[in-house]
Amino acid sequence: MPRSKRHTERYARQIDTPGWGAEGQKRLGASHVFVAGIGGLGCAAATYLAAAGVGKLTICDCDLLELSNLNRQVLYSTVDVGSPKAPLAAARLRALNPDIEIIPDLTEIDHANAAGLIGDATVVVDCLDNLETRVALNRAAIATRVPMVYAACSELTGHLSFLRPPDTPCLECFVSRLPPAVEPAIPGVTPATMGSLQAMEVVKYLTGIGEPLAGRLLILEGTEPRIDVIQIERDPDCPACRGLS
Numbered sequence: 001m002p003r004s005k006r007h008t009e010r011y012a013r014q015i016d017t018p019g020w021g022a023e024g025q026k027r028l029g030a031s032h033v034f035v036a037g038i039g040g041l042g043c044a045a046a047t048y049l050a051a052a053g054v055g056k057l058t059i060c061d062c063d064l065l066e067l068s069n070l071n072r073q074v075l076y077s078t079v080d081v082g083s084p085k086a087p088l089a090a091a092r093l094r095a096l097n098p099d100i101e102i103i104p105d106l107t108e109i110d111h112a113n114a115a116g117l118i119g120d121a122t123v124v125v126d127c128l129d130n131l132e133t134r135v136a137l138n139r140a141a142i143a144t145r146v147p148m149v150y151a152a153c154s155e156l157t158g159h160l161s162f163l164r165p166p167d168t169p170c171l172e173c174f175v176s177r178l179p180p181a182v183e184p185a186i187p188g189v190t191p192a193t194m195g196s197l198q199a200m201e202v203v204k205y206l207t208g209i210g211e212p213l214a215g216r217l218l219i220l221e222g223t224e225p226r227i228d229v230i231q232i233e234r235d236p237d238c239p240a241c242r243g244l245s
């Protein structure tokens with residue numbers, strides 16, 4: 001099948017979404033999304049971004065697959081345990097959509113390399129699982145002025161926000177108020193939900209549909225269930241974005 005016909009058929013069920021159209025699809029195809037972490041959140045986010053036709057995805061994760069990952073990290077198989085996750089995920093995503101570029105990166109993100117890793121990305125998706133690396137990514141996103149879609153999970157609770165300081169808070173303006181992420185229980189359904197919501201924020205931003213979750217924090221309380229969206233403000237004393245304008 002010629003590429004153009006394949007393209008039309010592959011994206012036929014999304015292109016009629018109001019505000020999407022051929023233009024929105026073209027913008028997705030021209031975008032580069034940097035997915036930091038390909039665990040539970042990353043598996044969900046990257047899957048829907050690849051399926052939607054984001055033209056270039058960088059999958060950055062230095063971890064090897066562990067058996068205890070498989071309750072939530074659904075891009076992998078039991079036989080993959082012990083192998084590095086980024087190339088495994090890239091292979092699965094290429095099988096899903098061979099018409100996009102997927103770059104696995106095994107670099108461990110830190111303060112020194114984060115901005116370089118983000119490079120020319122259009123959006124960063126924070127699918128990380130520890131605060132230290134999140135802070136490095138936050139600082140790099142601020143330095144490069146690339147918007148970042150943040151999510152975090154614990155048990156049946158999830159948080160989500162679209163961060164683009166100085167228009168919105170940055171991660172460090174509000175994250176200290178969140179519960180500490182010390183190896184919390186993470187049933188697969190929670191990152192599946194929150195990673196999908198991250199992909200939705202990215203797709204909205206790239207196509208220009210609707211309003212990003214900017215200056216607001218979405219809180220999913222799965223036990224009740226309830227979804228709240230609260231306003232969040234910049235912290236004038238924030239060590240990361242203080243004085244940014």
Ligand SMILES: [Zn+2]
Pocket residue numbers: 165169170171172173234235238239240241242
């Ligand atoms: Zn800040």
